[in-house]
Amino acid sequence: MFHTQSDVVFVKALKVEAVIGVYEWERAITQPLLIDIVLETDISRAAASDDVNDALNYKEVCDDVSAWCQDIKAQLLEYLAGQIADKLLEKYPCHKITLSIAKPTAIKQADAVGVQITRYAQASSNVSDNQADNSLSDDA
Numbered sequence: 142m143f144h145t146q147s148d149v150v151f152v153k154a155l156k157v158e159a160v161i162g163v164y165e166w167e168r169a170i171t172q173p174l175l176i177d178i179v180l181e182t183d184i185s186r187a188a189a190s191d192d193v194n195d196a197l198n199y200k201e202v203c204d205d206v207s208a209w210c211q212d213i214k215a216q217l218l219e220y221l222a223g224q225i226a227d228k229l230l231e232k233y234p235c236h237k238i239t240l241s242i243a244k245p246t247a248i249k250q251a252d253a254v255g256v257q258i259t260r261y262a263q264a265s266s267n268v269s270d271n272q273a274d275n276s277l278s279d280d281a
């Protein structure tokens with residue numbers, strides 16, 4: 142299949158206050174996280190209709206990601222990033238997510254430290270279903 146477009150919905154530097162960190166003192170406070178999200182998705186319906194109901198709504202993404210960060214209370218940024226990427230792929234119609242989470246106050250000598258991950262949606266099982274259907278009708 143040839144792709145003729147490549148669209149993204151993005152969020153830059155979403156600020157969330159959450160419990161995060163491996164050290165005991167970090168479990169007793171909240172720290173700021175700065176989160177960048179790139180959701181690769183087809184925006185053509187929303188571009189044609191001008192209707193937010195046809196869009197991957199970045200306001201909902203921001204609200205969800207903020208709430209998940211506060212609920213998860215992860216030790217490692219790696220764990221938090223993996224959990225959020227899985228949840229986004231499950232909930233939103235996108236085929237690829239790039240997510241970075243930075244801790245801007247963790248290391249005094251650095252502007253920020255953090256992780257970036259890329260995750261893909263699992264391939265649809267419809268392809269094999271269709272192939273199965275075709276092979277049945279070929280036999281008939």
Ligand SMILES: Nc1nc2c(c(=O)[nH]1)N=C([C@H](O)[C@@H](O)CO)CN2
Nearest residue numbers: 161162163164216217218219247248
């Ligand atoms: N690769 C990582 N290294 C470290 C993490 C992390 O989440 N991923 N976390 C810490 C501490 O929580 C640190 O932020 C406290 O300053 C150390 N290294």
